Each structure stands twice: as structure tokens, then as C-alpha cells.
Amino acid sequence: MKISYNWLKSFLDFDLTPEDIANYLTSCGLEVEGIEEFESVKGGLKGLVVGHVLTCEAHPDSDHLHLTTVDVAADRPLNIVCGAPNVAKGQKVVVATIGAKLYQGEESFTIKKSKIRGAESEGMICAEDEIGIGTSHAGIMVLPDEVPVGMPASDYFQIEHDFIFEIGLTPNRSDAISHLGVARDLRAVLVANHENCSSVRHPINASFTSIVTRQKIDIIIENSKDCPRYCGILLENVQVKESPLWLQNRLKAVGVRPINNVVDITQYVMFAIGQPLHAFDADKIKGDKVIIKNLPDETPFITLDGNEIKLSSEDLMVCNAKEGMCIAGVYGGLHSGITAKTKNVFLESAYFNPVAVRRTSKRHGLKTDASFRFERGCNPENSDYALRLAVSMLSKHAESPQLSELIDVYPTVIPPAKINLPYAEVYRIAEKNIDKQTIVEILLNLDMEILSSDEEHLQISVPLSKHDVTRPIDLIEEILRIYGYNNIEISKQLAYPFAAVKQDTRRNWQQNISRYLTHSGFFEVMNNSLTKKSYAEKFTFINKNEAINILNPVSNELNVMRQTLLFSGLENVMRNLNNKNANLCLFEFGKIYSASPDAKKSDEVTARFLEKEQLALFITGKTHEDNWSAKGEKLDFYFLKNAVHNILNLLNIPLQNMEIQSTVALLPYLNVLSYTINGALLVTFGQIHPKVLKYFDCKGELYYAEFELNTLYKQALAKSVCFTPLAQYPEVERDLALVVDKQLNYKILEDIAYKYGSKLLKKVTLFDVYEGAPIAETQKSYALKFVLQHAEKTLTDEEINKAMNKLITAFEKEAGAKLR
Secondary structure: OEEEHHHHHHHOOEOOOHHHHHHHHHHOOOOEEEEEEEEOOOOOOOOEEEEEEEEEEEOOOOOOOEEEEEEOOOOOOEEEEEOOOOOOOOOEEEEEEOOOEEEEOOEEEEOOOEEEOOEEEOEEEOOHHHOOOOOOOOOOOEEOOOOOOOOEHHHHOOOOEEEEEEEOOOOOOHHHOOHHHHHHHHHHHHHHOOOOEOOOOOOOOOOOOOOOOOOOOEEEEOOOOOOOEEEEEEEEOOOOOOOOHHHHHHHHHOOOOOOOHHHHHHHHHHHHHOOOEEEEEHHHOHHHEEEEEEOOOOOEEEEOOOOEEEOOOOOEEEEOOOOEEEEOOOEEEOOOOOOOOOOOEEEEEEEOOHHHHHHHHHHHOOOOHHHHHHOOOOOOOHHHHHHHHHHHHHHHHOOOOEEOOOEEEOOOOOOOEEEEEEHHHHHHHHOOOOOHHHHHHHHHHOOOEEEEEOOOEEEEEEOOOOOOOOOHHHHHHHHHHHHOHHHOOOOOOOOOOOOOOOOOHHHHHHHHHHHHHHHOOOEEOOOOOEEOHHHHHHOOOOOHHHOOEOOOOOOOOOOEEOOOOHHHHHHHHHHHHHOOOOOEEEEEEEEEEEEOOOOOOOOOHHHHEEEEEEEEEEEEOEOOOOOOOOOOOEOOHHHHHHHHHHHHHHOOOOHHHOEEEEEEOOOOEEEEEEEEEOOEEEEEEEEEOHHHHHHOOOOOOEEEEEEEHHHHHHHHHHOOOOOOOOOOOOOEEEEEEEEEEOOOOHHHHHHHHHHHOOOOEEEEEEEEEEOOOOOOOOEEEEEEEEEEOOOOOOOOHHHHHHHHHHHHHHHHHHHOOEEO
16 A cells, blocks of 8 residues: 655654654554655656746757757856747746756656757757656747746646655554554554654545535435445536646555546545545436445446446445446446546445455456455445545535535444453553553544543543454554554563473374475475365366355455365476476375255354365376486386375374275376275375366376375274284295286285285285286286294294195185186
């Protein structure tokens, strides 16, 4: 938000530099992010003065140049060669003296003493476009005869020289969305720091007499929830013209382009006291009615900039008897605004629901100075005051238009908050006994009203401009930011509470998993829980009916709660690939959200919405870049599977108890494995389908794993770590090559081995898979390694053969396997 140093001084007298003011504003919570010097004309017309042309003769060596002598109130007249066709003796002109800088856009040139066709020239007589005052280059500027010679051009043209503060206004500071609001805070902090300053001067609230009567505008509020108050007034015989220079300069200083006196005055009032106004051409209000209501979904509306949008039924509109004229608090319409032909004006000043304005602004991507203020919460008490201020200015600068009665529709008056503030609570929070009189003065300087007081309490009425002050702690924050946090001494005592905190097992497991993954070359990512609604609309594997839509989205890119970690991770991958980082191992701990399909609106929030915590792994590319000593290995399905198994082992979850399901071409996967325990899904992992990757413009292969952390931690809690002594007797290894049906999964053989193997069987591993001659096309060969061991003795050949024969029989019977 831009705040003008000069404009502040029109509300408050002080004798401090812009840097001092910036420091005080920052100390009281209005952080000044930068100070910019402003001049209404670039360069400020420094070195330009008013001159009087004493003589003017034709140049002997030119058919268009003139030799002039110009009095600029210096020691002697200046000799200037001028090429303008209208230069003449006796004129008052603008002269750029030697050393002055003139600007053409971003470029500049310095006036120097020179010779033109042999004649000496000691300056330049200027046209209006050459000094940035206008656009004409037909000839030099000729000023009125009464303008004094030597007068600085900056004084004559009322050039504004100012300093602009860029304030990073937080959303809760609705009281500081204007120069008046900032001046109020500034005075409070200056008084608290014993700086000399005046009281805050409020703009004139002029009274006026209504005279109009050709036309009467009726105001009807159909949606009083989103429009609690609406004020309006009709002005007839308004002369729309250019605003006075001082007003144009005020607006330019805060980055607003002047348009005409009517629009500029509404802008001035908004930046001055924080109340947005809107001006309608009264002759375009059909039916002489202003109706504040909502229009049906998909109603077309053409905005002031000529763009057509489709309205939502939640958008509050200011309408006439037939159609919408303005999106309330956000943007005007093309066909109801002020033009050069406007004669009669209807001025609006209203209080709109901040939530409704914000939702509409975000929904249509319309960010305006008005919506910036309405969505933070304007002061409802300012509605008629702002209108009176605007009318008093229009009466002066629009040729005294005729006025109607001020119409004020305010069905239910909004009461100010009343808060009981114990002094003891202030002392406790501040850890300092601040003087009671200091507390009272700070509150009064912030426009708080003290309803009653005693030795222990204050009863405070909070102005409606401070929407965020509703509790005693809010009042204490107001007191301390003005008193100054730097004035709160740091205690010399160091206290450290030794609290017995129960160990968070889940947190420890998450840290262990993170530690393992980072040591294995993975990088952790953290993404927003909000994502694009379009993802669910694009891919059918996401149930868009279970999406949780954001009512007031920050943008259309973040308008729904994410239902999977996949999409945000793919955005990370895409961003890295675009920046030439193709070898990626990423992981994210995050939450996903969905709406319960069977829940009712009357149900508790926990019943209507579901939240799950997941762990996602992403791999693509190679293990590392190729170098002189080693080439990077391709990251593939088995690299990911190894990471998945290691995480399960880390949590002491045995693979033997899992049910494994393999699926092909089930979006978002090209092929996928799912591990479940007792019907509960534990982890899903596989290769992402090329269709999904193409949508994200990701080339190559990408593998993805998704852990259900609630199931994972539940299984980990169910397992206790047991100590087993190291075996004193040797292991025995035996291999079998089994020919089985091509469709048979290795997991079936592993399950058979553990089921029918004796207690001697400790481990089964697959070390080779073979397909081809002499094995039939419908078959394949698995080579398995079996580890046998007895805890109390060395196994004999007879015991080993007995165990292996039992396994062979089980494989033949259960899986139709044959020894190769």
C-alpha cells in the first residue's frame, strides 16, 4: 500500500524526515518496505524558470531560427537561439537554463552552452512536451503576462515533490487502509515517544442543502447480509472536466492515473479516509432504482475494461431495474460509468461484507483498490461521512451541482465491540507495570472510547474500523505496539521448564524414515495442501465428487484441497526437469483430504471431511551423473521396490505377512504393486503412466510409491522388537530351479515355502528368472535359494534332504512346479 508523506502532513503536523517517519511506522506494526521519491513531472523542472523575451530577431544564416535575448532575473539577459515559429518579443516563456536536465521518457539530456549556426545559445525556450507538462510541440509555451520573471517553473506548474512509503499492510489492519488511518497510528506512536506533533485533522464534513428534484433514485437492499449499509446521493448538472493540479498530483503520488473530476474525487476520498465510492451516470440507471442483490449463475456482465465475465449466484451486484451495473465492492460496469457526456451523477457509498467481496474478487481474478479495502473491512460508520466529503469537493470542483437528499439504508446498525480490560492482564502479558495513564492515552489516541474505568479495569468501546480487536488480548497488542516492544526490558532471569514430555513414537518413526531416505540420496519436498481443481477434472482416477473446494481461493491454481500427493510431486519433477535437473529422488510427508460421500451438511466437520497422512516417493533418471570412474545406473522399479522394502524393514514390518497384488495399466500407473495386511492397504508403488506424465510435460520414466502412514504406523506398533542370540551353528544353503506356469507370481512360491517348510527354513530368496529354450513358451524358470539352520546343532545331510524333499513336494502339489 502506498502512503504519501505530503498527504500525511495534511492530516498531521510534524517536523520529522521521511526516514524517521518510516522507522516510527515500522515500530508500530505498519512495516515500511521501501521509500520512493516522487515528482509529478520527472526531474521536478529543476533549473527551469520563467523568462521575458526582450528581443527577437531572425537568424541571418537560417530561415527558421531566431536570435533572442531573455530576461530570467539573473545578472544579465541570456542569449538563446530558438527554432519555434511562435516566439516573439514581449512573451513570458519557460526557459531551461544551462545545467538543467530535460527528460524524454527514460532518457534525459542536459542543457549546455553551445553555438548554433555561429550564434551563441545559453539556454532553451521550451515547448510543453519538452518539459513533460503536455503533449503539444506546435511551438513554445507562452505564459500569462502577470507571471513574475525568474519564478521557478516548478512553482508556477505546482510540481509535487513527495516521498512515498510502500507499506506491507497485513490483512488484519483494516483501520490503516487510508492516509487518515496511518496518520492516527503515527500520531499515537509519536506522542508515546514524546515527539512534537499536532492532533489529527479530519477532512471537512460539509453539510449541504438538497435542491434537486427532477429525478428520484430508490435504493432497495435485497441481500442485507452482504450489504448491511448503502448510502447514495444524486447530483444534477455536474460538469465533468479535468481535476485541479493539486488533486491530480495527490493521485499520481500513490500510483493512480487521474481521469476526470468526478472519478478523481471518489479516488481521493478512498485514499484519504479508506472508504471506496462509486459514481454512476444517473441517466443510465434504468427504472430509477438501485437494487443490491445476487443475479443467477452464468449471468453475463461486461466490466469497465470491456471484458465479459460469467457471474456466480454468490456475487453481490449493484443493479438497476433491469440489469447489473457494478460488481459490489469490486469492479464497475462498462455501461453505467462516468463519461465526458455525463450530466447527472449518482454517488454510492456502502459497507459490503468483507468475505463476500474477497470471494468474488478471487473468483474472477479482479483485484482493485476498492476490493483491497472492502475485503479487509471498511468502517460502516464512514459510509455517509465519505459521501458528504465527496459532495463538498464536487460542489467546489464540478460547478456547484444540485443535490438530492442523502439516502441512507441501514436496516440493522452494527454495534461497536465492548471489551473489559484488566490492568493486571496488561502487566502480565507485557511483564512490565506500564503506567495506567500511558495506557489510557494510547487507547484514546487510537480513537478508542473509554466507557468506564476504575483502579483495576477499563471498559472500552472499539471503533468499527478495528475489526480485529474483539478480545482483551487484542487491546493489549494495540497498547504494546504503540508503547513500543523495544521499551519492554528483557528479563535478566533465564527460566527453562523441564517438562516431562511423552515421546512421540510416530514422530520418531517419521524422522527415522527421513534419515534413511536422505542417506540414500533422496531429497525432501514440502508442498501446499491446496492444488488445482482441473487435475481432478482431467483424470478419472481422482473422484472429483469428493473434492473439497475452497470458498475463498487465493487463486484458480489453489482452489481445492489435494486428494493425492502425486500431482504436487509431479509439479516438483516438472520444475526440476525444466531446470535441467533430470536425476531425481524425492519424498514428501503430507496430508490428503476428501469429502465423505455419505455425510450430511448437518454432520460434524470430522464426519464430513476425511484427512489421511501419506508418504510419497518419486524417482526418475539415474543414480548420479556419469563421470570418469563410473556411469550412473538407471533408476527403475527395482530401485524403488528396494526403498519400499527397506522402509518396511526399518519399522519391523515383515514382508511374509503381506498380500501382494499386481495390476497393469491402472491409472495413474502403467504397472503397479499393492501391499496389504489384513485387507488394509499399506503401500502402492509402480511406474507412472505416460498419459499422466505427458500432461505434466515430464519426459522419460517416473516411478512413484505411496504409503498409507496410518496403516504403516499401526502395523509398526503391533510389532515388538525381540532379541535373538546369534546362532552358534552354521547355515546351510540349497538351490532349486523350478519350472512353473508363466503367469505364476514368485510370491506364491515364497508363501508355499514358508507354509510347508520346517522350522529349519530361515530365508528364501529369488536369484534368477529364465524364459526361453528349452523351456516351453507358456512357462518360465525360477531359481530359488533356501537357507536352513538349526539353533542347537549342526544339520545332517539326512535332515537337510528331508526338509528339501518336503518343499519340492509342496511346490509340485500347490503350484504345479517341476524341477528343472
